Amino acid sequence: MGITFERPIGASADVAELEFIAALHQTCQPKLRRDGSITATDVMHFLSSRYGIRVTEQEVRETILKGLAGGDCEDDCIDLTEMLAILMIPEIVKVADDKYNASSRVNITERVREDFESKWEYEDHIRRVKLANERKPDSGIIERVLNMILNDATGDATPKPLTKELIKTIFAAYGENELVDDDDLINDMILAASGGKEDAVLDHVAFARALSGDVQQYDINSETEVTTNYFDVFRTFYSTKSKKKGRFSLRSNPNPAALFRDEEESGHTMPNGESVREVEREFTAASIDYTADTYRSKMFVIILWMTAVVTYFAYVSPSQGTFGRLDCEVAKSEFACKIGSSVIGWLVILAQLSVLGFIFIFCGSLGNSIYYTSRIWIVIGMVAIIFGTIVPFTQQVKTPFFNTTKVYTQDNWLRYFLSLILGSILLCMQIFHFVRLSIPTKFFDKRKRLARFFTPSLAVAESKLKLASGFKINRMIKNAEEIHEAAGSENVSKVADTAYGKALLNYAKVGEKHETTGGILWTWKRMISGKLYIEEGIWFSSRLLAGNCTQVIACLTFFFIGFQVTHYLIRPIYDVDVGVDVPYGVPEWVAVFSLSVGTICGFWAGLSIPL
Numbered sequence: 001m002g003i004t005f006e007r008p009i010g011a012s013a014d015v016a017e018l019e020f021i022a023a024l025h026q027t028c029q030p031k032l033r034r035d036g037s038i039t040a041t042d043v044m045h046f047l048s049s050r051y052g053i054r055v056t057e058q059e060v061r062e063t064i065l066k067g068l069a070g071g072d073c074e075d076d077c078i079d080l081t082e083m084l085a086i087l088m089i090p091e092i093v094k095v096a097d098d099k100y101n102a103s104s105r106v107n108i109t110e111r112v113r114e115d116f117e118s119k120w121e122y123e124d125h126i127r128r129v130k131l132a133n134e135r136k137p138d139s140g141i142i143e144r145v146l147n148m149i150l151n152d153a154t155g156d157a158t159p160k161p162l163t164k165e166l167i168k169t170i171f172a173a174y175g176e177n178e179l180v181d182d183d184d185l186i187n188d189m190i191l192a193a194s195g196g197k198e199d200a201v202l203d204h205v206a207f208a209r210a211l212s213g214d215v216q217q218y219d220i221n222s223e224t225e226v227t228t229n230y231f232d233v234f235r236t237f238y239s240t241k242s243k244k245k246g247r248f249s250l251r252s253n254p255n256p257a258a259l260f261r262d263e264e265e266s267g268h269t270m271p272n273g274e275s276v277r278e279v280e281r282e283f284t285a286a287s288i289d290y291t292a293d294t295y296r297s298k299m300f301v302i303i304l305w306m307t308a309v310v311t312y313f314a315y316v317s318p319s320q321g322t323f324g325r326l327d328c329e330v331a332k333s334e335f336a337c338k339i340g341s342s343v344i345g346w347l348v349i350l351a352q353l354s355v356l357g358f359i360f361i362f363c364g365s366l367g368n369s370i371y372y373t374s375r376i377w378i379v380i381g382m383v384a385i386i387f388g389t390i391v392p393f394t395q396q397v398k399t400p401f402f403n404t405t406k407v408y409t410q411d412n413w414l415r416y417f418l419s420l421i422l423g424s425i426l427l428c429m430q431i432f433h434f435v436r437l438s439i440p441t442k443f444f445d446k447r448k449r450l451a452r453f454f455t456p457s458l459a460v461a462e463s464k465l466k467l468a469s470g471f472k473i474n475r476m477i478k479n480a481e482e483i484h485e486a487a488g489s490e491n492v493s494k495v496a497d498t499a500y501g502k503a504l505l506n507y508a509k510v511g512e513k514h515e516t517t518g519g520i521l522w523t524w525k526r527m528i529s530g531k532l533y534i535e536e537g538i539w540f541s542s543r544l545l546a547g548n549c550t551q552v553i554a555c556l557t558f559f560f561i562g563f564q565v566t567h568y569l570i571r572p573i574y575d576v577d578v579g580v581d582v583p584y585g586v587p588e589w590v591a592v593f594s595l596s597v598g599t600i601c602g603f604w605a606g607l608s609i610p611l
Contacts, residue, residue, distance in 0.1 A: 003518055003519055003520065004516055004517065004518045004519045004522070005516075005517065005518045006514040006515070006516060006517075007514060007515055007516075007517045007518070008512050008513070008514055009513050009514065009515050010479050010482075010510065010512070010513045011479045011480060011482070011483050011507055011510070012507070012510075012511065012512045012513075013512070013513075014475075014476045014479055014480075015080075017472070018036070018080050018083065018084060019036045019080065021083070022036035022037070022038055022080060022083060023036065025038045025042045025043075025046060026038065026042055027041065027042050027045040027046070028041060028042070035079065035080075036079065036080045036083075037077040037078065037079050037080075038077055038078040038083065039077045039078075040057040040058075040060040040061050040064075040065055040076075040077075041057055043060045043064055043065075043078075044056065044057050044060050048282070048284075049284075049291070049292060050292050050294075051230050051281070051294075052281045052282050052283070052284040052286070052371070053280075053281060053282075054280050054281070054282045061073070061076065065077070065078065068082055068085075068086055069082055087469075087473050088473065089215050089218055090218060090220060090223065090470065090473070091137050091470075091473055091474065091477060092142075092208075092211045092212050092215070093212050093215055093216070093218050093220050094136050094137060094220050095136075095137055095138075095139055095141060095142055095208065096142070096208045096209070096211065096212035097212075097220060098136065098139055111125060117446060117448075118448065118449065120448070120449045121448050121449070124448070124452075128224040131224050131467055131534070132220075132221075132223065132224050134471070135223070135467070135470035135471050135474050136474070137474055137477050138477075138481075141477065141481075142204055142207055142208045142211065143204035143207075144481075145207075146202070146203075146204050146207045148484070148499035148500075149170060149499075150202070151499065152173050152174070152498040152499055152500070153166075153169050153170040153172075153173035153174075154166075154169065159201045159202055159203040159204075160201065160202055161199070161200075161201055161202070162190055162193055162194055162200040162201060162202045162206060163190075164183070164186050164187075164190070166202060167186045167189060167190065168180045168186065173498075174500075189210065192209065192210045192213045192214065193206040193207065193209055193210035194206060195209055195213075219232070222466070223466050223467065223470050224463075224466075224467070225463065226452065226455055226459050226460055226463045227459055227462070227463060228370070228458065228459050228462040228463075229462060229466070231459075281371070286369035286370070286371055287362075287365040287366055287367065287368045287369045288361065288362055288365055290541070290542055290543050293458075293539075293541050293542055294369060294370055294371065294458060295368050295369060295370070295457075295458055295542065296367075296368050296369065296370050296433055296456040296457065296458060297368060297429060297433075297456065297457050297458075298457060298458075298461075298540075298542045298545060299429075299457070300365070300368050300426065300429050301365065301368070301542040301546070302542060302545050302546050302549055303422055303425055303426055303429075304360075304361065304364055304365055304426060305361070305546050306422055306546075306549065306553075307360075307385075307388075307389060307419065307422040307423055307426060308356060308357070308360050308361055308388075310415060310418050310419045310422060311356075311360070311388055311389055311392070311419045311423075312352070312353070312356060313415055314392075314412070314415035314416055314418075314419045315392050315402050315403060315404050315419075316352050316356060316401070316402045317349075317352075352401065352402075356388075359384060359387075359388070360384060360385075360388040363380055363381060363383075363384035364381050364384040364385050364388065364426065365381060366378070366380050366381040366384070367379075367380070367381045367430060367433055367434075368381070368430075368433070370456050370458050370459070375434055375437050375438065378430055378433050378434045378437070379434070381430050382427060382430045382431070382434075385423055385426045385427050385430065386423075386427065388423065389419050389420055389422070389423025389424075389426075390420065390423055390424070390427075392404040392419070393416060393419065393420045436454045436456075439454070461533075461539065464530075464533040464534050464537075465533075465537055465539060467533075467534040467535075468533065468534055468535055468536065468537030469537065471534065471535045471537075472535075472537065480503075483503050483506045483507050483510065484499060484502070484503045484506070486506040486509075486510065
C-alpha cells in the first residue's frame with residue numbers, strides 16, 4: 001500500500017551494501033575514494049565520534065591495519081575484500097566451533113532447563129538459541145570452499161599433504177605471485193593449519209583450524225547478548241584509563257544489568273580475561289550528541305524536546321513577556337518603529353531559545369548517557385527539569401523575559417498542564433536512571449528478569465543491530481553459494497574452468513534481481529514482528545523519531561483546527577435564530593462528520609504523494 005519500491009536482492013545487492021558500508025566510513029571529503037577503501041584516518045575519526053576513543057593514526061596502523069589490511073604503512077587501507085573477511089570472522093568461528101570443536105568455550109545451545117533458576121531465564125535462553133541457529137551458516141561451507149580451492153589448484157578435491165609446495169601451488173593458482181616467495185608466511189600458515197603436527201593433511205578439519213585459530217578470542221555468544229559493541233570489546237562501558245582496565249572475555253556474562261555498572265565502583269571484573277592496552281575516552285557530550293545516539297533512552301530525548309516546545313509557548317514566548325516591545329503609537333515614524341520592533345522581537349526569540357536550550361535541553365539531558373557513572377549528573381538534570389516545568393506551574397512570577405502568571409483560557413490551560421505532565425514524565429525517567437545506578441550489582445545476580453528491565457534501551461537497540469548483521473552476512477554467504485552453484489557457464493577460457501571463474505561469469509549473467517518491498521503496512525508489520533530491526537538492521541535515530549512525533553502533532557493540530565473552522569462556517573446555517581431552513585434535510589452532525597472524514601482521507605492520501 002503506497003510508497004513501495006523495487007529493492008535489489010542477491011549477490012549484486014550484497015556488493016552494493018558492502019560499498020555503502022565502506023562509503024559511510026570515509027571521512028576525507030572532498031577526496032572520497034571510489035574503490036571503497038577505509039584508511040587509518042577514517043578509523044581514527046570513527047572511534048572518536050562514535051565511542052569517544054582517542055587514538056592516533058599510527059596506533060590504528062600498528063594494531064588494526066597491520067592485522068587486517070596487510071601492513072602498517074601510510075598507503076595501507078582496508079579494501080572491500082578485507083572488509084568482507086572481517087565480517088566473515090563470526091561466521092567462520094560459528095562453523096568451526098559447531099562442527100570441529102575448534103575452541104573450548106561453552107556454547108549457549110548446550111545448556112538445559114536445569115541450568116536456569118527460573119522459567120523466564122530458560123525461555124530467554126530458548127529465544128537466544130533460536131536466533132543463533134537462524135544466523136548460523138551451513139556447517140558444510142568450509143568443506144565445500146576447500147574442495148573448490150584444491151580443485152582449482154591441483155585438479156581434484158582429494159585432501160593433500162600439507163606442504164610448502166601445496167601452499168605455493170594454491171597461491172600461484174589464484175595469482176598471488178608475491179606470496180609464493182614469502183616462506184615465513186607459508187610456515188606460519190602450515191603451523192596454524194596443522195596445529196604443530198607432522199605429516200598433516202590439508203583436509204576440512206585442518207582448513208577450519210587455519211581459518212579460526214587466530215580469532216578464537218571472538219565470543220560468538222555476544223551476538224545474542226543484550227550488549228553494545230563497545231562492551232563486547234572492552235567488557236566495560238567506561239574509559240579503561242587509569243585503574244579501569246579493558247578486558248577481553250572468553251565467556252558470556254548472563255547478567256545484563258551487571259554490564260552497566262562501573263567495575264571500579266562495584267568491584268566487578270571479568271574472569272578468564274586478557275588485559276588489553278589502556279584506552280582513553282574523551283568527553284563527547286553524549287547526552288546531546290544527536291548523531292551518535294549514545295543515549296540511555298531515545299524516548300527521553302523525544303519527550304525532552306516536546307517539553308521544551310510546550311514550555312516555551314506556555315511561559316517564555318513573546319506573547320508571555322514584555323521585553324523588547326516598542327510603543328509605536330507615540331513614535332514619530334510608525335513604519336520604522338514597526339520594522340525595528342519586528343527585528344528586536346526576533347532577536348528576543350533567538351535569545352530566549354538559546355537560554356532555554358542551554359538551561360533546559362542541555363542541563364535536563366545530563367545523565368541520559370550510557371557512559372555516565374556519576375549520579376551527580378542525573379541530579380543536575382532532575383533539578384533543571386523541576387525548575388523548567390514544575391516550578392513555573394506552581395509559582396506565579398512575571399518578568400520581562402517570561403511570565404508564569406496563569407490565565408486559564410481554553411488554549412492556555414492545555415499548555416500549562418501539558419508542560420507539567422511531560423516534565424513529570426521526564427522526572428520519572430531520570431529517577432529511574434538514578435535508581436539503576438544506585439542498585440548494587442550483586443542484587444541482580446539471581447534476578448535476571450529484573451536485570452533485563454533495567455538494561456538501557458541503547459543496549460537493546462545495538463543488540464538488534466548485531467542480530468541484523470549476523471542475518472545479513474549469513475544471507476550473503478547463501479547468495480554467494482547460489483552464484484557458485486548456478487549452471488550454464490560456458491568454458492570460454494581457461495579461467496572459466498575454475499570455481500571463481502565460473503562464479504564471475506554467473507555473477508555477470510544473473511545481474512540484478514529485485515523484490516517489491518516497502519509501504520506503510522509492510523513497515524508496520526515488520527516493526528511489530530521485530531524483523532525490521534533484527535533482519536533489516538534499521539536504526540531509528542532520535543532525530544527521525546522526534547521529527548515523526550512533530551508530524552503527528554502537526555497533523556492532529558491541523559485536523560482540530562480544520563474541524564473548528566468547518567464547524568464555525570456551517571454553524572450559522574443551522575442556527576434557528578437566523579431563520580434558515582436545514583439544507584436538503586441534512587442534520588448538522590452529518591455535515592460535520594462528512595467534512596471531518598474527508599479531511600482525514602485527504603491527509604491519508606497525501607502520505608502516498610512522492611516528494
